[in-house]
Amino acid sequence: MRAVRLVRFGKPSEALRLEDLEDPRPGKGEVLVKVEAAGVCGRDLVVRKGAFPHVRLPVIPGHEGVGKVVDVGPGVDRDLVGQRVFVAPAMYDGTCDYCRRGLENLCRNAQYLGEHRDGTYSEYVVLPSHFVYPFHGVDPRAAVLATDVIPTAIAAVRRVDVDGRKVLVVGGGGTGLYLAQVAKLRGAEVYISTRSADKAKAYGSLGIGIYQEGMKDFDVVFDTVGSPTIETSIRLAKRNGIVVLIGNVTGERAYLSPALIILRQIAVLGHMAYKPWDVYEGLDLLRRGLIAPVYTEYKLSEAVKAHEDMEAGRVLGRAVLTP
Template sequence: MRAVQLIKFGAPQEALQYTELPDPTPGPGEVLVKIEAAGVCGRDLVVRKGAFPHVKPPIIPGHEGVGKVIDVGAGVERDLIGMRVFLSAIYDGTCDYCRRGFENLCRNAELLGEMRNGTYGEYVVIPAKFAHPFHGVDPKAAVLATCPISTAVYVLKHIDVERKKVLVVGAGGTGIYIAQLAKVRGAEVYVSTRSPEKASVLKELGLGVATEGEKDFDVVIDTVGAPTLERSLKLAKRAGAVVVIGNVTGEKALLSPALVILRQLRVIGSMAFRPWDIYEALDLLKRGLIKPLYVEYKLQDAAKAHEDMERGRVMGRAVLLP
């Protein structure tokens, strides 16, 4: 099969290699999925830079994927063959976090694109229970539900935004969907961006574009991380809330505790999503409540997709098409 491998950490053109690899085969309890669309997540960029010590090149990146089951291993019902599925994270289901409904925090999670080959290829093998059938959404839009929109769904389960003034910091591949969903949930939503092109799209979606000096937001949702986190704390009103989901650079942030203490802020972390959040995200797409925004790239152009994302040229998501 043709695939993109992370061969070393570094810049996109040096780290990502389009190559020919043996076709994978499913083992017991597994399915073989022919990828129809793969999303490029901001986390993929951090992985490529070498921020996570558990990632050992060479490996096929990517955890966002939609496709069709074309083969199954021993012990898997053959009725799955031909079904369109989305892929979720692999969790054990038995640890203390999984038992409490936090599968996204599983102690023994196995991450596609980091601990086993991911979705930047023509095919991927995954345990059958983590290939979830769905219908009614085009694959190129559906792949957005497998991370950015489901992340938005999960974020807004942490905090009530109805009738609140909300700032989303960053109009990237996740921020644009959090902003849309917050508006659906009844918030007055503003997004901070330095891109005139993105600002124009935000206005078309009925979202506000934050101006310099605007502050006192009830809720600030930071999708960037270290470069913006201190400012996000300053933009929240006293007794407001700051939700942190972004880590696009992988850098550490230096913060003064006084920003949190003297303003009596709630700081909330939100980690990814659970499989059923993806079904909720798909339903939002089916109902037309979320507009899918993405830029298509051929699989062999994955390095360019990474470059364009780093330079803020992608509105919504970069989607790789094998």
Template sequence: MQAGFLNKLNSEIILEDYEPPEPRDNEVTIEQKYTGVCFRDILTQQGFFPRVSLPVIPGHEIGGIIIKKGKNITNFNIGDRVSSLIYVPCGKCEFCLSGNENLCPNKVAYGEGRNGGYSRYVNADERSLVKVPPEVPEETVPIAACVIAMLYHAIGRVGKIKKGDYVLITGAGGGVGVHAVQMVKALGGHPIAETGSKWKEEELYKLGAEYVVSPEREYNKDVKEITGQGADIVLEDVGIATFSKSLRSLKTGGRLVVIGNLKPEPVELPLGLIILKGNSIKGSISSTREDLKKALELSKSQISPVIGNKIELQDINNGYANMLDRKVLGRLLIKF
């Protein structure tokens, strides 16, 4: 069997022969049908996460069938279908003990601090796992945590969406954005999708977007015209390129929830605008096991996986290039 390895920063993913070790006492071995490819994988390759332990098997979108388990595993059985968080929490800190394990300072990320998903067989810690209901599509299983649960956390728990809220989603044609449109709809809001790719507009409407705006315009004015006063929530998934317009798209008392991206460049922050309108800016990172359970419930019928392409592991570097060129609508999956 082969797995994809990142051996050096700013280098291509290399395929090497690999057999996973036997699972440790608190681990299981998962056989994957698919694993997801996230833009964070590209940022890891480019060196934006200094704690990455090289060489490493990248990928944190993991899920499948348990085929082996360690001797301490009691909550999962061989044959269970599971989805994994993108990290392993410590289970002992104040954040883990309060149900906010996404903030755990000791968490170890799959694909960075330990081997990840670019392999048919993956060893995963039970602290990161949730059982998957039978109604959930196979393509959803690996992307449930990083995409769908992450969005539930950002829009539902951090953004505190209410029924009838207008939510602007930047980068709506990407692997996160297409699912954000569905999440807003599922939680009772009105999705406004921002995309710079004209060819993606029709698909966004099909997914539930009520309006589509373009970054080539002053879309903050378009948002105010659509809503009457501005967006209740902006889900900022792009970063520097859209941040200023996103902030100006908010209504008085609106919430800007930042989920992307992690590049270190600063953004302009007009304090007067924030103070006078009583706006808030919050970061949202990852998801918890409770978020993942909720996401899987929503995935039974309300949120469908949007898969731009399914590729072989050997094509991963071309897959990265297509993502960078914005040629993928939705999520990219590796099939095994």
């Protein structure tokens, strides 16, 4: 099979390599999925840069994927073969204290595709059968958006009451676009920040306001960028406002004055991922046309270009790899 492997940490052209590998086989309790579409997440860029010490090289990146089950290992119902499924980016243990409290997204022992085990930048991926979920009625290239970015947006917006409130999404990348769409669906007056005229035009056509210099006093600010913009996000929130941190694309530390938070009584929330049923909600929103599936398609062999374009802010919506 063809796959893109992360062979070292660094720039896309140095770190990512297209290789021909032996086709994987499912073991006991596992399934083999032929990948039809793989999403490129900001987390993938952070992994590639070496920010996560648990990643051992070489590894096939990618934790977002949609495809068809083509084989199963011992102990798995063969009725799964032929079904289109989305794969779970994180495999939680189900037994830790967080899992037992219904907070699987915070599992202490979660194993991540593309980090702890080979991921979806590949023609095939193997994973435990209970971490694939059948679905139908949505094109795979659009459906892969519901495997991570859309459900993450759904879960993040659920954390705060945005109905009737003035909301700013900092960062006009794929995560920001879907946060803005979900917040708008939930009744917010939404603005998004972007330096790209093309993105501003596209997002404006979806009824999303474009942030202009001088705007301030937002009830809720969703920050999808991280270290470079956290201080600005806090300054743009109104007194007694809320800032939700949902991304850190550079993987760097942030430095800011606590007085910014204390004297203006700002609530700062961190948000981590979602739960599997949020994916089905995302698929339903796509199926009903309530969320626009904005993405830029690349071939698997163009993974380096996809990473470069994402870092340069050239990707409209989400980057999606196809075989």
